[in-house]
Amino acid sequence: MTPILSLKNIEKRYNDHLALQVEALEFAPHRIYSLVGPNGCGKSTLLQILALLLKPTHGELFFDGHPVSWTNRDLQRLRKQITLVHQSPYLFDSSVKHNLAYGLKLRGIRGDEQHRRIHEALDLVGLSGFARRRARELSGGEQQRVALARALLLEPRILLLDEPTSNMDKASIEAFDDLLPTLLEKDMTIIQATHSPDQPKRLGSQILPMAFGRLVSPP
């Protein structure tokens, strides 16, 4: 099976500092991957490259077996299939509904379909009835769940999650762990960065340990 994403000799440097170096890595579709490792080991940098938000200094990234050209046209087309939820997600200064509708509008999804997707996504993250609330007035955990809902309703082929449960309480984490495997049935591939020692195993995900910008034991 063709990997949905693969990296070949990827490097990211900030001046002389080598932040990431991955010789070869492939992500098969419809699986959950967990990047684990201490702070500053390159997890977020890798996720940003996979989200096509950060161009590597060297190396090639392949999407569905085709090299990513990093041209604006290519990036915009591919980004509609990949969504990253940041560790401290930014919610637009408006209502929860407006935040959730943003990506849908960019895809031309309006009216009843938009309404249905927003309410389904809010149900999924346990925030039914939050549509009219101002996004900035929610708690940290609620904001993280809104950001997750905002990504889920776009039904991306690749969902990237940077420390998705860092602000959530225990009950929300359990709900999140139940939710994640169900997304595989929706044709998603999930790549998350996490600090949690147990959660990757609980999810049955493939664990990719990282240290000092490198994969410790490449799969």
Add this chain to the structure above:
Amino acid sequence: MDFLLESLLASLDLILAMDREVYLTVWTSLYVSLVAIVFAALMGVPAGLAIGLGRFRGRRLVITLLNTLMALPTVVVGLVVYGFLSRQGPLGHMGLLFTPIAMVVGQIILATPIVAHYTLGAMSASDQRILPTALTLGASPTQGALQLLLEIRFGVMAAVVAGFGRVIAEVGVAMMLGGNIRSYTRTMTTAIALETSKGEFAFALALGIFLMSVALLVNLFLNLLQQR
């Protein structure tokens, strides 16, 4: 002291009596400066955004130039535009000198760097996650920039208001390019300068009260926006 008090009372009389000359001058000032600030915003906001988002060679030089343009003396702008619009100038055939259009052009040159500078400032102070968030949700770079603009809207409005504050109170451009023609290009600032020299202190004071009121309103609005 009596002179000041009598002048103040006389100026209030003029305002309350809806003196045509006073109100026409106020209207000319507001009209010219509002038109100028609309065009300055249309150029200054995208310029500030482009400089803020761009990572190009010479960016620091552009920012330094922008900061320098903010401090442009109004008479120098008036002088340069005068050179272009005067009968012997390259645009002299258009017959724009001593018209409200010439004043608008001069004020656009004054206000655009201010609007661009404050827009750039609002961008620099904004959350660095806005653009990546918009992009990862599927926005094009232009759509992302528009979302960024929406998020920093209060900063951008403050930039426009600051630009308006600069042009409504300037005198050099209005005097040199407008010519202070009664009922046509006479603004509050040029009228104050002229009427004071003619000894019409009460008339000048009435306009001064209006000008201060506008400045006060602009600053109140600016403070309100900066608190958001």
